Amino acid sequence: MLKGLGDMAKLMKxxxxxxxxxxxxxxxxxxxxxxxxxxxxxxxxxVSGKGELRGVAIDPSLMSADDREVLEDLLVAxxxxxxxxxxxxxxxxxxxxxxGLALPPGMNPFG
Numbered sequence: 001m002l003k004g005l006g007d008m009a010k011l012m013k014x015x016x017x018x019x020x021x022x023x024x025x026x027x028x029x030x031x032x033x034x035x036x037x038x039x040x041x042x043x044x045x046x047v048s049g050k051g052e053l054r055g056v057a058i059d060p061s062l063m064s065a066d067d068r069e070v071l072e073d074l075l076v077a078x079x080x081x082x083x084x085x086x087x088x089x090x091x092x093x094x095x096x097x098x099x100g101l102a103l104p105p106g107m108n109p110f111g
Contacts, residue, residue, distance in 0.1 A: 025093050025094055025096065025097055028049075028093050029049035029050060029089075029090045029093050029094070030048065030049060030050055031049070032048060032049030032086055032090060032093070033046055033047070033048060033049070033054060033086070034046070034047055034049075034082050034083075034085035034086035034088075034089055035082055035085070036077075036078050036079065036080065036081025036082030036083065036084070036085055037078050037082075038074045038075075038077035038078040039059075039062070039070075039074040039077075039078075041059075042058070042059040042061065042062055042074065043056070043057070043059070043071070043074040043075055043077070043078040044056065044057040044082075045057075045075070045079040045081070045082040046082060047079065047082040047083050047085075047086045048086060049086050049089060049090040049093070050086075050090075051083055051086060051087070053079060056075065056078070056079075058071065058075070062074070
């Protein structure tokens, strides 16, 4: 019975360590910034690792009333590109947490 308690204490310690690592990873993800672009770089967007839009840059050549619809489409594409890149970086950061863990194949505890 005492062996069982020792195993439980070890498991609790591992869970606390994992919780700490998770909090640190989430802090690093909040610091991630990714830039996406569209229209061969004429429109750029920056997003955080959490998907928050942080900024956009639009080439002045697109600032005519005739190109408004094109600009809107390019802006959406740039934001989506930046979001995808930020998500990839965030997933890579979270994957570091599972390195060395004995998880069943295909199991991802983070989604």
